[in-house]
Amino acid sequence: MALLQISEPGESTAPHQHRLAVGIDLGTTNSLVATVRSGMAVVLSDELGRPLLPSIVSYGRESGGGGEFIEVGYEAQAKQSIDPKNTIVSVKRFMGRGLRDIAHIETMPYDFVAPDGGVKAGAAEGMVKLRTAAGVKSPVEISAEILKVLHRRAEAALGGSLSGAVITVPAYFDDAQRNATKDAARLAGLNVLRLLNEPTAAAIAYGLDNGAEGLYAVYDLGGGTFDISILKLSRGIFEVLATGGDSALGGDDFDQRVFCWIIEKAGLAPLSASDARMLLTRAREAKEYLTLHGEAPITVRLGSGEYVDVKLSTAVFSEITRTLVQKTLSATKRALRDAGLAAADVKGVVMVGGSTRMPQIQHAVGELFGQEPLNNLDPDKVVALGAAIQANLLAGNRAPGEDWLLLDVIPLSLGLETMGGLTEKVIPRNSTIPIARAQEFTTFKDGQTAMMIHVVQGERELVADCRSLARLELRGIPPMAAGAARIRVSFQVDADGLLSVSAREQTSGIEARVEVKPSYGLGDDEIAGMLKDGYTHAADDAYRRALREAQVEAQRLLEATRSALAEDANLLSESERNHVDASVARLQGVLVGDDRHALDQAMAQLGQATAEFAARRMNQSVRRVLSGKKVSEIQI
Amino acid sequence: MITITEKAARHVANFLAKRGRGIGLRFGVRTSGCSGMAYKLEFVDAANPEDHIFESHGVRVLVDPKSLPYIDGTELDFVREGLNEGFKFNNPNIKDQCGCGESFNVQ
Numbered sequence: 001m002a003l004l005q006i007s008e009p010g011e012s013t014a015p016h017q018h019r020l021a022v023g024i025d026l027g028t029t030n031s032l033v034a035t036v037r038s039g040m041a042v043v044l045s046d047e048l049g050r051p052l053l054p055s056i057v058s059y060g061r062e063s064g065g066g067g068e069f070i071e072v073g074y075e076a077q078a079k080q081s082i083d084p085k086n087t088i089v090s091v092k093r094f095m096g097r098g099l100r101d102i103a104h105i106e107t108m109p110y111d112f113v114a115p116d117g118g119v120k121a122g123a124a125e126g127m128v129k130l131r132t133a134a135g136v137k138s139p140v141e142i143s144a145e146i147l148k149v150l151h152r153r154a155e156a157a158l159g160g161s162l163s164g165a166v167i168t169v170p171a172y173f174d175d176a177q178r179n180a181t182k183d184a185a186r187l188a189g190l191n192v193l194r195l196l197n198e199p200t201a202a203a204i205a206y207g208l209d210n211g212a213e214g215l216y217a218v219y220d221l222g223g224g225t226f227d228i229s230i231l232k233l234s235r236g237i238f239e240v241l242a243t244g245g246d247s248a249l250g251g252d253d254f255d256q257r258v259f260c261w262i263i264e265k266a267g268l269a270p271l272s273a274s275d276a277r278m279l280l281t282r283a284r285e286a287k288e289y290l291t292l293h294g295e296a297p298i299t300v301r302l303g304s305g306e307y308v309d310v311k312l313s314t315a316v317f318s319e320i321t322r323t324l325v326q327k328t329l330s331a332t333k334r335a336l337r338d339a340g341l342a343a344a345d346v347k348g349v350v351m352v353g354g355s356t357r358m359p360q361i362q363h364a365v366g367e368l369f370g371q372e373p374l375n376n377l378d379p380d381k382v383v384a385l386g387a388a389i390q391a392n393l394l395a396g397n398r399a400p401g402e403d404w405l406l407l408d409v410i411p412l413s414l415g416l417e418t419m420g421g422l423t424e425k426v427i428p429r430n431s432t433i434p435i436a437r438a439q440e441f442t443t444f445k446d447g448q449t450a451m452m453i454h455v456v457q458g459e460r461e462l463v464a465d466c467r468s469l470a471r472l473e474l475r476g477i478p479p480m481a482a483g484a485a486r487i488r489v490s491f492q493v494d495a496d497g498l499l500s501v502s503a504r505e506q507t508s509g510i511e512a513r514v515e516v517k518p519s520y521g522l523g524d525d526e527i528a529g530m531l532k533d534g535y536t537h538a539a540d541d542a543y544r545r546a547l548r549e550a551q552v553e554a555q556r557l558l559e560a561t562r563s564a565l566a567e568d569a570n571l572l573s574e575s576e577r578n579h580v581d582a583s584v585a586r587l588q589g590v591l592v593g594d595d596r597h598a599l600d601q602a603m604a605q606l607g608q609a610t611a612e613f614a615a616r617r618m619n620q621s622v623r624r625v626l627s628g629k630k631v632s633e634i635q636i
Numbered sequence: 637m638i639t640i641t642e643k644a645a646r647h648v649a650n651f652l653a654k655r656g657r658g659i660g661l662r663f664g665v666r667t668s669g670c671s672g673m674a675y676k677l678e679f680v681d682a683a684n685p686e687d688h689i690f691e692s693h694g695v696r697v698l699v700d701p702k703s704l705p706y707i708d709g710t711e712l713d714f715v716r717e718g719l720n721e722g723f724k725f726n727n728p729n730i731k732d733q734c735g736c737g738e739s740f741n742v743q
Binding site for chain 2: 003004005006007008009037038039040044045046047153156157158159
């Protein structure tokens with residue numbers, strides 16, 4: 001029979017109704033899967049009782065022309081030094097990224113394949129791929145292999161098929177990276193209930209979402225990356241105020257410092273590769289030993305015959321790694337500054353990542369914030385646990401009336417391009433998601449039958465300074481006078497932060513829509529950079545916006561004058577006509593350029609030159625309407 | 637009479653301690669599911685006056701009077717099957733049950 005779990009009072013689900021849901025922490029170094037069992041979030045271990053799955057995938061081909069095989073986790077880790085080209089480590093760094101986005105690509109052992117030149121539909125467009133022994137693989141496919149293993153583990157542990165999963169992503173992941181993560185999950189046969197920001201998941205694991213409103217910091221120091229996030233909790237909603245960090249700083253750097261210290265202390269000559277690997281392992285063990293002890297003995301006999309016997313004390317360890325800790329503190333202070341906060345404003349600090357076990361880190365973070373950080377949950381598991389709690393709620397395993405949903409916010413404003421290359425923001429940044437907003441636009445030219453809608457992301461006033469997300473074309477607009485068509489453009493962002501845009505011409509009902517799957521990702525640095533640009537260029541942008549608006553208005557005026565002349569040129573005498581033409585030419589002359597004053601003057605002059613003309617046209621059309629009609633026939 | 641194995645009792649006590657409140661475990665049946673009856677297993681914050689209370693290995697199991705006839709004599713056990721773990725019932729009243737055993741019929 002099925003094995004039962006204990007429910008909260010009154011929350012027993014009907015048989016076969018309890019939906020199995022898991023939270024997955026798809027990490028750069030390690031991945032985990034967790035679920036809620038008998039009211040408690042627990043991480044699910046493999047057959048050998050190991051909770052972590054190294055995020056490593058190794059592709060191979062059996063000798064003698066045999067089939068392909070794929071190894072994931074510890075098995076793949078063992079292949080790392082034997083077959084580095086086919087053993088993909090830290091694939092998360094490639095998710096949703098193009099070749100240009102990846103740092104230090106030249107030092108990586110992989111055979112990268114540039115994305116196809118042509119733009120095709122689908123999420124993988126523009127994303128880098130890797131050539132392996134089992135063929136060309138995209139980061140989405142590689143991540144899917146990791147997720148498949150966790151999927152199988154979860155179903156074995158829960159004794160049934162999963163109804164859904166919550167997968168965590170870094171807070172700074174953009175649409176392309178989130179989409180790639182979602183696609184990987186689908187490829188692994190998982191139903192994604194939603195993507196959740198990693199710091200938000202950690203905060204949920206500590207139950208902060210049920211606690212007091214306020215500001216929280218999440219300090220995440222993993223094996224190879226450091227992330228700091230400042231969250232604001234209000235009405236049960238977490239908003240990411242600022243993110244920061246260092247994508248090349250983690251526990252591995254601490255190992256490296258210890259490794260160098262041993263070499264110096266023992267006066268070792270340059271090491272062979274296998275000795276170096278062995279010594280690095282000893283260095284890591286010594287670091288971990290110091291978490292609970294005051295001194296770590298390091299003894300190792302090298303392949304060269306040399307014998308190392310040194311003792312590393314906590315004090316020395318703190319000293320040699322001081323600059324690394326300082327780096328994380330500087331990034332933390334920077335994030336606080338970005339959010340306009342002082343350390344004292346923060347109500348609680350959550351520690352995430354195995355490296356936060358180091359006592360000197362606990363101490364330094366505690367000192368910076370003037371309070372003890374939250375660390376009673378396993379820092380390796382806390383993100384997965386939070387994701388599991390969220391998954392359990394989203395799968396519907398909760399009491400009636402407890403129907404809340406956790407929300408996130410969009411990091412950069414979403415908008416579209418209007419005439420003159422200006423950005424019209426439709427959804428401002430920091431709006432909570434899911435969200436839908438619509439705005440009406442109209443045509444610029446008489447008889448215009450198509451409209452190009454250019455979707456952009458960013459804080460700047462000019463489209464050229466924002467990031468282009470997608471273009472869609474609305475065709476078949478019935479011919480109308482400029483400004484008469486009513487085109488409703490709707491932006492919709494779902495719970496995962498994914499955008500769809502639709503446009504509908506209201507009188508004819510024709511419609512066009514696009515799902516935004518951008519080909520290139522933005523890093524957190526770029527997002528921060530875009531935000532900062534938005535502030536520093538504010539005055540400049542305002543002038544340029546006014547200039548562009550005047551240019552658009554001038555173009556509209558020229559267009560209207562031209563069509564009026566084409567229709568009713570006979571109403572003007574030759575000298576009048578010359579005067580209008582001269583004004584048109586003058587306006588045309590200052591149209592391109594950045595002198596707004598000259599533009600305004602030329603527009604005013606053309607307005608004056610055509611005022612009489614406009615009046616005559618008006619009279620003529622009134623005469624046309626009224627001629628031969630009785631007063632009683634005229635409706636006003 | 638409902639009994640609970642020592643192993644199951646240890647797990648229940650552990651869950652209650654981590655949960656931070658609760659006086660015991662409610663065991664009962666509901667009429668639903670593909671074979672007629674379904675087990676119900678919940679934490680208890682407050683006992684009802686009509687509840688039968690059975691205590692073994694330091695854990696209280698509360699059963700409402702309407703459920704008792706269907707499960708009287710059941711022993712609750714906690715088992716691990718591969719990676720899966722959870723509570724299992726040895727119910728002597730069962731006539732047949734659905735494939736997964738989440739719901740059942742009595743004699």
